Amino acid sequence: MLFERGWIHTLNGVLLVSLLSCWRIGVAAHLVLNEDPAPSVRPVQLDEHERQWIRDNPAVIVASVQYPLYLFQDEHGHWNGLNSDVLKRISAMTGLRFVFRESFSTDRMLEHLENGSADISTTLAVNDERRLTLDFSHAFGGAGWVFVGRAGEPAVQSLEQLAKRVLVLPARHALESTIRRDYPSIEIRSVKTYAEARALVESGEAYVTIENEIGAQLFPSGLLHVGELLEGKWEADHLAVRKGQPELLGILNKALEAFPAAELRSIRQKWLGGIGAERTSKRQQSRTQLIFWGLFAGCVFGTLSLLWNRRLTVEIKRRRDVEKRLDDQLVFQRALLDAMPDPVFVRDLEGRLTLCNKSYEEALSIRFDQVQGQRLIDVDAVPENTAGVLHEEFMEQLQTRRTRFSKRHLQLRSGHREIYQWTVPFYSADGQLRGLLGGWTDITPGDDASRG
Template structure:
C-alpha cells in the first residue's frame, strides 16, 4: 500500500506522457491525410486520336461556377478553391486541358449559361430530367443527400408528405423542383434566386421549409433555423455535367475519372469534408465505456488532488486560450466568407447604425469600415439627402414590421443613377429577439452591361 501511495505521482506522469504521445501521433496522421496527393506523371491518360485532336483545338474549357463552400469558393486572394477545383486541377494535369471558371450567382443563371453556350461544363449540378435534355453527365465520383431546413421550434420534418398545404422555398430550377411539382402537387412551391433567399423566407415565416445539400447546410449559422432529417431515397451523386454537343469532352472526363486513383479521391474528400458531417449518436456500449472512463478519472483526480491543483489551474487557462483561439478562427472564417461575396453586404442594428459590412461594401463607398462603423444612411454623402432619408425610413419600417424585402430599384449613388437588385432580411439573436437587419444589393445594370459586351 505504501508503494502504491508513493508511486501515484510517477504513475500520473507516465499516463500523461502516454496521452501526449498518442495525441501527437493522431494529429500527425490527420495532417498527413489532409495533404493534397501529389500528381504522378504516369497518370497521364491514353487518349484516342479524336480526343487528342479535340484537346488541341479546344485547350481551354469554360466551367460555369457559383460559390458553394467546400466544393467551390474564392479564397481571400480571389482565387478559386475547394474539392471540385482540386479534382479539375488533377484532371488538367492528366489531360493537358485548362479549366477556366466563369462565375454565376444562382442555379438558374448557371443553367442559362450552359443552355446559351456561354460555358462548356459545370461541376455543381445534380441530375434530373430537365437537365438531361441539354446536358450529359459523367460517371459519379461521390455524393451527398438532401436535408430539410425548417424553422427552429417547429416539429422536425421527415418526409415531403408533411409539407402538403405548406410553402416550400427552393432556388429556381432546383434539382428536385420538377419531381416535387409532379408527385406532390399539394405543396406550395415558392422559387427564389439563391439558397440564401430561400433560407431567409423560412426565417421570416413566409415559407415553412427549404431543402439543401447536407454537405453545405452545416456551414451556415443556424439562426432561427434547424436542420431536419434527410429525404429518404433522395441521394445527390457528384457529376461533371457537359453540354450534349461536346461528346468528346465527356469521353475525356470519364476516362480521367476512371483513371483517378481511388485513394487520391478519398484523400481529397477527407481534406475538404472532414469535420462537417454531423456526429452520430454514440451506441450504448460507447456510453458505458465513457462512464467507466469518467469513474476512473474521478478516482485518480481525488487521489492526486493535492499534487495536481496548480496543474489543473494551468490546464483551465490553456483550455480557455484554445477556446478563444477557436472562436477567433470561426470569426475569421465568417469574415473571409463574407468578404468573398462579390456583392456589397451590410448589417445594421435596431437604430439603423452600421455594425458590419464586407469588402465589396467598403469598395462601393471608397472608404474603410472603421470610418463607416456606427453611421446611418442619413450620414452618408454618397446619396442625395432625400434618398438617404427615404432609405433610412425603409430600414426603420422594416425593423418595426420584421418583414423581408427583395426587389429591383433605381437609386442615385455617388452622382450616378444605378439599377440594383436590393434585398434585406431581419436577423435575431440566440434569445429570439430582433437584433437588426442583414442586407445587400447586386448592380443589375453593371451585370447587363457585361452581358452586352460579351454578346457583342
C-alpha cells in the same frame, strides 16, 4: 423589405467569408501536419481525335456558383474547394485547361450552359429536365438532401408533411419538377439562391427548404435547424457537360475512371471529413439519446408494471380474504338459522320464498330446494284457504310496512296448531324494502313440542 433582404445577404456574405477563412486555416494546418508527398500523375491514354479536340479547345469554361465546400472563391479571388481539386487533377491527367466563370444562381448557371457560353459545371445534380440539354459524367461521390427548417418547429420527416405548406427552393432546383409532379399539394416558392431560401425560412415566410447535407451544415444559425435526410433522394457528384461535346465527355470519363480511388478519398476527406464527422457525431449522439430514453422508458414501464402487479396481488388477496370471511359468515348464519327450534322464513316483495330453516321444512313437510322462489299459494304445503289468507296478509303488510305479532290458529297437513306468529319487513343497507322475515312459536295446549 428589400432593404432588410439586402442586409441579410450582406451578413450571409460576411459569415461565409469568415467561415471559409476558418476552414482554410484548419485545412492548412491539417495539410502541414499530415501532408503526404504529392502523388505522381499518370497521363490518361487519349486517342488522336480527343487530343485534337483539346488542341482545338484550349480552354474549357466552367460555369460556377459558389457552394462551399465544393467550389468557392477565396479572399484572393482564386477558385478552391473539392471540385476545384478534382478538376486540377483531371487537368494534370489530360491537358485540359479549366477556366471558371462565375454565375450567381443555379438558374443563371444553366443559362450559361444552354446558350453555349460555358462548357461544364461541377455542382449540378441530375434530373430528367437537365438531361435534355446536358450530359453527365461518371459519379465521383455524393451526398443526401436534407430538410432545413425554422428552429422550434416540428422536424419534417418526409415530403408528405409539407402538404398545404410553403417549400422555398432556388429556381430550377434539381428536385423541383419531381416535387411539383408527385406532391401537387405543396406550395413551392422560387428564389434565386439558397441564401434567399434560408432567409425566407428564418423569417417564417416559408416553412422549409431542401439543401445538400454538406452545404446545410455550413450555415449554423439559431433560427434554423438541419433536419432529416430526404428518403430515397441522393445527390451524386457529376460533371455536367453541355450537349454536343461527346469528345469532352469522353475525356472527362476516362480521367474519372483512371482517378486513383485513394486520392479521391483523400481529397474528399480533406474538404468534407470534418463535416461528415460532425454529422456522424450528431447522428451517433441522437441514436445514443434515443437508446437512453428507450431504456429509461423501459425501466419506468417495468417499475410501474411491477408496482401495479404488486398492488393487484395485494388487492386480489384482500378480496379473497373478504370473500372468505363472507362465506364463513354465511355458513355461520345458515348453521345458526337451522339450529333455531322455531320455523323461520324469508319472502321477497312478491311473496316468494327466498330462505327458510330446517324447522320450517319439517313443520310444512317440504324441502326448500323444491319450493324456493314460489309463493305460499303456489305449493301444496297448507290448505288452500289458509294459504290464500296468509298470502294476502303478507302482501298487505308489504304495502303498509308494519310489523305483525298475533296469536292465531293454523291448519296444517299434520293437524290444527295454535301458534304465536310474527312477521316484520326488512330493508337493504340503503333503506330499500326487500321483503318479509317471519316465523312462529307453537303454543298448542297440551303439546310439549315447540313446533308443528
